[in-house]
Amino acid sequence: xxxxxxQNLKDNVDKEVTISAxxxxxxxxxxxxxxxxxxxxxxxxxxxxxxxxxxxxxKKLRPExxxxxTGKVNKRPEKMVNEGVDNGDIELEITGIEVLSEAHELxxxxxxxxxxxxxxxxxxxxxxxxxxxxxFKTQANIIKAYREILNEKGFTEFQAPKLVGDDAxxxxxxxxxxxxxxxxxxxxxxxxxxxxIMVGVFEKVFSTGNVFRAEKxxxxxxxxxxxxxxxxxxxxxxxxxxxxxxxxVMKHINKSIDGDLKIPEEIPVMxxxxxxxxxxxxxxxxxxxxxxxxPAHERWLSEYALKEFNSDFIxxxxxPVSKRPFYTYEDEDDKGFTKSFDLLLRxxxxxxxxxxxxxxDEYLRKLKEKGLNPEGFSFYLQAxxxxxxxxxxxxxxxxxxxxxxxxxxxxxxxxxFPREMNRIDTLLTD
Amino acid sequence: xxxxxxQNLKDNVDKEVTISAxxxxxxxxxxxxxxxxxxxxxxxxxxxxxxxxxxxxxKKLRPExxxxxTGKVNKRPEKMVNEGVDNGDIELEITGIEVLSEAHELxxxxxxxxxxxxxxxxxxxxxxxxxxxxxFKTQANIIKAYREILNEKGFTEFQAPKLVGDDAxxxxxxxxxxxxxxxxxxxxxxxxxxxxIMVGVFEKVFSTGNVFRAEKxxxxxxxxxxxxxxxxxxxxxxxxxxxxxxxxVMKHINKSIDGDLKIPEEIPVMxxxxxxxxxxxxxxxxxxxxxxxxPAHERWLSEYALKEFNSDFIxxxxxPVSKRPFYTYEDEDDKGFTKSFDLLLRxxxxxxxxxxxxxxDEYLRKLKEKGLNPEGFSFYLQAxxxxxxxxxxxxxxxxxxxxxxxxxxxxxxxxxFPREMNRIDTLLTD
Numbered sequence: 001x002x003x004x005x006x007q008n009l010k011d012n013v014d015k016e017v018t019i020s021a022x023x024x025x026x027x028x029x030x031x032x033x034x035x036x037x038x039x040x041x042x043x044x045x046x047x048x049x050x051x052x053x054x055x056x057x058x059k060k061l062r063p064e065x066x067x068x069x070t071g072k073v074n075k076r077p078e079k080m081v082n083e084g085v086d087n088g089d090i091e092l093e094i095t096g097i098e099v100l101s102e103a104h105e106l107x108x109x110x111x112x113x114x115x116x117x118x119x120x121x122x123x124x125x126x127x128x129x130x131x132x133x134x135x136f137k138t139q140a141n142i143i144k145a146y147r148e149i150l151n152e153k154g155f156t157e158f159q160a161p162k163l164v165g166d167d168a169x170x171x172x173x174x175x176x177x178x179x180x181x182x183x184x185x186x187x188x189x190x191x192x193x194x195x196x197i198m199v200g201v202f203e204k205v206f207s208t209g210n211v212f213r214a215e216k217x218x219x220x221x222x223x224x225x226x227x228x229x230x231x232x233x234x235x236x237x238x239x240x241x242x243x244x245x246x247x248x249v250m251k252h253i254n255k256s257i258d259g260d261l262k263i264p265e266e267i268p269v270m271x272x273x274x275x276x277x278x279x280x281x282x283x284x285x286x287x288x289x290x291x292x293x294x295p296a297h298e299r300w301l302s303e304y305a306l307k308e309f310n311s312d313f314i315x316x317x318x319x320p321v322s323k324r325p326f327y328t329y330e331d332e333d334d335k336g337f338t339k340s341f342d343l344l345l346r347x348x349x350x351x352x353x354x355x356x357x358x359x360x361d362e363y364l365r366k367l368k369e370k371g372l373n374p375e376g377f378s379f380y381l382q383a384x385x386x387x388x389x390x391x392x393x394x395x396x397x398x399x400x401x402x403x404x405x406x407x408x409x410x411x412x413x414x415x416x417f418p419r420e421m422n423r424i425d426t427l428l429t430d
Numbered sequence: 431x432x433x434x435x436x437q438n439l440k441d442n443v444d445k446e447v448t449i450s451a452x453x454x455x456x457x458x459x460x461x462x463x464x465x466x467x468x469x470x471x472x473x474x475x476x477x478x479x480x481x482x483x484x485x486x487x488x489k490k491l492r493p494e495x496x497x498x499x500t501g502k503v504n505k506r507p508e509k510m511v512n513e514g515v516d517n518g519d520i521e522l523e524i525t526g527i528e529v530l531s532e533a534h535e536l537x538x539x540x541x542x543x544x545x546x547x548x549x550x551x552x553x554x555x556x557x558x559x560x561x562x563x564x565x566f567k568t569q570a571n572i573i574k575a576y577r578e579i580l581n582e583k584g585f586t587e588f589q590a591p592k593l594v595g596d597d598a599x600x601x602x603x604x605x606x607x608x609x610x611x612x613x614x615x616x617x618x619x620x621x622x623x624x625x626x627i628m629v630g631v632f633e634k635v636f637s638t639g640n641v642f643r644a645e646k647x648x649x650x651x652x653x654x655x656x657x658x659x660x661x662x663x664x665x666x667x668x669x670x671x672x673x674x675x676x677x678x679v680m681k682h683i684n685k686s687i688d689g690d691l692k693i694p695e696e697i698p699v700m701x702x703x704x705x706x707x708x709x710x711x712x713x714x715x716x717x718x719x720x721x722x723x724x725p726a727h728e729r730w731l732s733e734y735a736l737k738e739f740n741s742d743f744i745x746x747x748x749x750p751v752s753k754r755p756f757y758t759y760e761d762e763d764d765k766g767f768t769k770s771f772d773l774l775l776r777x778x779x780x781x782x783x784x785x786x787x788x789x790x791d792e793y794l795r796k797l798k799e800k801g802l803n804p805e806g807f808s809f810y811l812q813a814x815x816x817x818x819x820x821x822x823x824x825x826x827x828x829x830x831x832x833x834x835x836x837x838x839x840x841x842x843x844x845x846x847f848p849r850e851m852n853r854i855d856t857l858l859t860d
Binding site: 003005020022023039040041064065066100101102103104106121122123124125127128132133136137139140143144147151154156157158159160161162163164165175176177178179180181183185187194197198200201202203204209210212214216224225227234235358359360378379380382383385386387388389390398416417419421422424425426428 | 433435450452453469470471494495496530531532533534536551552553554555557558562563566567569570573574577581584586587588589590591592593594595605606607608609610611613615617624627628630631632633634639640642644646654655657664665788789790808809810812813815816817818819820828846847849851852854855856858
């Protein structure tokens, strides 16, 4: 019999159907056996009773076995309906079982609460849990919504290379790759230089792809490889145009995933120095001389934005020139500070962006200031020799965004197969 | 005045507007000056006459300068309309020019036909050409259509890591990365192992992302880094289910980009040995003992499919077990050959796919057969211990697909910033 997807069972009441599924739960009750079955479209309960030959097979089934089940779709009596459960108002009366694939005995129930290392060691099982499935389904919907809104706004997607010839931003936290001709290559820490080149081609561009940071962090918010949601566009007035588009993107994502993010019409904005003055005044801890925000300060500002503006987001602008990469635009009216921003969400920075330099001579000056050799940037610098409008954009980590949207403790819970100092799938031993 | 996008000029006839754009073409004709302007949404012609002060500025403008132009949108007289040209029925009568950003003198006109190395050396300019813009706009639409049809079919997108702990397929053509703890990591040649794990999670999955091949090829069809369009799904009968979904994907892409691909209701299918027998019979050159198709044979088969079936595509199935990776499913009814396929498009293989092994013990056997150590695959193998349905999928290079759809000579013309033996943006010197 042709396969029926579980999501379509409700349209087949009183009919005989065949589903193909995993055994999610198996409960042997002597003369009866109950199951939850799972396919890519949903869950349904099944029951065997009064059929000794079927029951005999049913008693062998274990969680994660793969089966083809034939049965009749019964409507449940009103008082037996499981409210809020997938297909809670129907039940499959099983008349035939075919085992497609057995599973070994599982090390633990996939939905058990586990410590993070056990969870990561066993991802081919633990990703099948309800929590992980919800997380990564949401993540798929976030990236879909991200591309959707930018396509609507006339942005063109492009594919950025990950193998690059130089440590472009001079930050030093790059992975080295053995390339051809005894040359080294590096893994891109961002598509920054390419998206600026592409502004010259399409004016408005975006890119979604992996980036790499060889940082020896082991925290709940850092990853050595993550998915970067990038955008860049031309003919801006200044960084506030970039912030406005990003605000629209966030609203669209929140709507698309039916999220609970609080986003006011305009997200509150504060200069870094204003934020530091406020924190110092309110907490008594002087941070006005620091070049950046500490994690605790980011949390404080988010709580403040929620309390004062009913906003889960807050923009912090005007980071010092010394703390931003060479391509960052200095504010003519606030020398020493940049037209750049971080966007904080629920206590953590999730986006960095701003206006970029667009003048060729200015690039030569900036590169030298940062101790970088313009020669190494000659390919990229062509874009500015060839005429570039004022432009800007942002980069945003998909995994951290997913984490904060779902209020997960650790970014690794929002990352498929996280790469970290101590792990590539399995733990690295010394 | 607020900026008007060029695509909206036709709605502003007889009005004064301001556009922001690049100078695409500048023609000084003494008392008049003509321009083509380009923004992210289109092209428009502009003209200056009878305004000496505006003309003075206009005469300075050069290609790729970035400008803000104020002017009146005039409808052209019937006989002056440029048919088939963007905004060919209107003209901008320029009343004001503001230069936002100058360009240096260009090394050549961006639309000049160039040899491939000059084209690649100058991509920040040459990508602005009409041909390149068309190519990469089409590429953006291909990947959009790819995700669209798979989302419609209930596939879930996932993000695959590019840093991997092992040379998973044992092919040896992998880039090595210096990882932490004095360990080496590698760049993934495909998301194969991860997409199989993800079938256990969502049943139907897809992924779009870069993959890496450290092959010392220098041809018109190979790249060392490319964008792989992957999909994988469970509960298949055999590889023909995979071919059927892939056929739908191709039809949707062709329709979405308004392409000219010839795709019959069912794409013709031939076993490798049948194809070789046919080629040998028709050309007199015996290739029946070869384990794979030569490029000339792929071209011959494509010509055959076009002539006999009016199809730009042809599936070749049943490659020998010895030529396919360890996870490939052997045909029980045709021992020694696999339930795998290549899809040829206009003379070139653009997709490889098939059914995969789903039984754990079979994996142990296959890995040993290929001389691979199951220990190195222990993380991945959990998926099969945990219950996996019969499944299959494909991988397809976005750049090669773009190349063949647009009939470009070289895959590098369909690749943004191609990585090859001799080049990462700039040429590598010995």
